[in-house]
Amino acid sequence: MMMDQAGKLREMIQTRIDNSSLSKENENPDSHKKTRFICVTSGKGGVGKTNFSINLGIALSRLGQRTVVIDADLGLANIDVVAGTIPKYTLNNLLYSDMNLEDILGNGPDGLKIISGASGMFNLLDLPYEKVQLLIHHFHELYEMFDIAIIDTGAGLSKNILAFAGASDDIIIITTPEPTSLTDAYAMVKAITRENKLSKISVVINQAESSKEGHQYFEKINNASSKFLNYELEKLGVIMDDVSVPKAVKQQQPLLIKFPFSTAAKNIELIALKLINTDQTVDVPTNEYDGFMNRLISLFR
Numbered sequence: 001m002m003m004d005q006a007g008k009l010r011e012m013i014q015t016r017i018d019n020s021s022l023s024k025e026n027e028n029p030d031s032h033k034k035t036r037f038i039c040v041t042s043g044k045g046g047v048g049k050t051n052f053s054i055n056l057g058i059a060l061s062r063l064g065q066r067t068v069v070i071d072a073d074l075g076l077a078n079i080d081v082v083a084g085t086i087p088k089y090t091l092n093n094l095l096y097s098d099m100n101l102e103d104i105l106g107n108g109p110d111g112l113k114i115i116s117g118a119s120g121m122f123n124l125l126d127l128p129y130e131k132v133q134l135l136i137h138h139f140h141e142l143y144e145m146f147d148i149a150i151i152d153t154g155a156g157l158s159k160n161i162l163a164f165a166g167a168s169d170d171i172i173i174i175t176t177p178e179p180t181s182l183t184d185a186y187a188m189v190k191a192i193t194r195e196n197k198l199s200k201i202s203v204v205i206n207q208a209e210s211s212k213e214g215h216q217y218f219e220k221i222n223n224a225s226s227k228f229l230n231y232e233l234e235k236l237g238v239i240m241d242d243v244s245v246p247k248a249v250k251q252q253q254p255l256l257i258k259f260p261f262s263t264a265a266k267n268i269e270l271i272a273l274k275l276i277n278t279d280q281t282v283d284v285p286t287n288e289y290d291g292f293m294n295r296l297i298s299l300f301r
């Protein structure tokens, strides 16, 4: 009987696990720590995801975490504008030419690595099977290279955004205090929790007028979530509305480089610290292919 595609993928990955556990027996287990996939998303567009992703990446990199930011906004790639980098290669080269993940890694500031998306190029779930295999094959390289992979997605309830979210260990939903942004964020939580209760969902309130206001808005969305979805959200932090952010954007430099002492920069650094410290609460995997990979595979069942 012909095996289904997901079956083949699982078998392929199982073979890798078997091979790698054989070859790794005598090595230091710490050097094969699982990569933590963090998906940054939002209900409404333009709430600060890309700025947050890049600057969080810089903060984590400065804290000694090997970090990569992946531009998975498959509609409109713009991570390079915010990071101030010029991409030589993009995910396109990975899938449609003979390159490895290592070849398409861009250098961001302070040791941060960046994988650029390509505008309007592909929809993850519409990719032909052999391209999915190729993508999984390449993502496998991340497990050896990075502690943290931040996936910057687009906004809204599209299939591929929910796919990335569902496959990640952590989902960070960004919202501003604007009512439409909050209700769209709640709709996002609802859609994600309908399909998967495994990933941890946390919320960042961006562009708050005060810390107090930020925390109040978190309570609003968390009350709705716990009451109607029976799901407790994690409060990851509040980022102040800060004119340094648009100033840095205009100069095409990341906030943490251009204005390292600004309020928003300090807020993001605090979030980076909190993320690292909650690392241990994530369930301990039996091997590095658990988590992101298995969940990605399950999407193709």
Ligand SMILES: Nc1ncnc2c1ncn2[C@@H]1O[C@H](COP(=O)(O)OP(=O)(O)OP(=O)(O)O)[C@@H](O)[C@H]1O
Binding pocket: 042, 044, 045, 046, 047, 048, 049, 050, 051, 052, 073, 153, 154, 155, 206, 207, 239, 240, 241, 242, 243, 245, 246, 249, 264
């Ligand atoms: N904390 C902040 N204070 C002031 N302005 C901010 C803040 N965060 C973001 N902004 C403004 O919001 C704009 C949009 O940010 P960004 O591009 O990161 O949003 P996005 O969610 O990635 O958008 P998209 O949904 O289009 O991908 C920025 O150019 C910046 O001017």
Ligand SMILES: [Mg+2]
Binding pocket: 049, 050, 051, 073, 078, 153, 154
């Ligand atoms: Mg963006």
